Amino acid sequence: MDIYREQIIDLYENPLNYGELENPSFSYEEDNPLCGDVVRIEVKLDENGRVADVSWNGDGCAISQAAASLLTEESQGMTLGEVKAFDKDTLLELIGVPLSMARLKCALLSLKVLKAGAYGIPDPSEMRTE
Numbered sequence: 001m002d003i004y005r006e007q008i009i010d011l012y013e014n015p016l017n018y019g020e021l022e023n024p025s026f027s028y029e030e031d032n033p034l035c036g037d038v039v040r041i042e043v044k045l046d047e048n049g050r051v052a053d054v055s056w057n058g059d060g061c062a063i064s065q066a067a068a069s070l071l072t073e074e075s076q077g078m079t080l081g082e083v084k085a086f087d088k089d090t091l092l093e094l095i096g097v098p099l100s101m102a103r104l105k106c107a108l109l110s111l112k113v114l115k116a117g118a119y120g121i122p123d124p125s126e127m128r129t130e
Contacts, residue, residue, distance in 0.1 A: 005097060008063065015068070020055055024044050027117060030113050031109075032106065035102070038059050039068050039110045041113045053076075067111070075114065084115060091107065
C-alpha cells in the first residue's frame with residue numbers, strides 16, 4: 001500500500017504528460033467545484049483515430065493530479081472507442097489506494113474530462129463507408 005502512496009506523491013511532484021499540445025484533435029476542461037480541482041486534457045489523434053499524443057494540465061490535490069498522469073499514460077495508443085469504454089474501475093486499480101467518496105470524485109475527474117472530450121469527436125472506426 002505504501003508503494004502506491006509513494007507513487008501518488010511522485011506523480012504529483014513529477015507529473016507525466018503535463019503540458020499543452022499544439023493543434024490538438026480535441027481538448028476538454030472541467031473542475032470539481034467542491035474541492036477546487038481543475039483538469040484539462042488535450043488529445044491528438046492519428047489518421048486511424050488512435051491517441052497519438054495526450055497531455056493534461058490543471059491544479060488540484062495529489063489524487064486528481066496523479067490520476068490525470070496515470071490516465072494519460074494508459075490512454076496512449078488507444079482508439080476513441082477504447083477511450084470511451086475505459087471504466088472507472090480500471091483507473092481506480094491504477095491508482096491503487098482505497099479512496100473516500102470525496103476523493104473518488106477527485107480521482108475520476110480526469111476520466112470524466114477525457115471521455116467528455118472523446119464523445120465530442122466522431123470515431124473513425126464507427127463511421128460507415130457506403
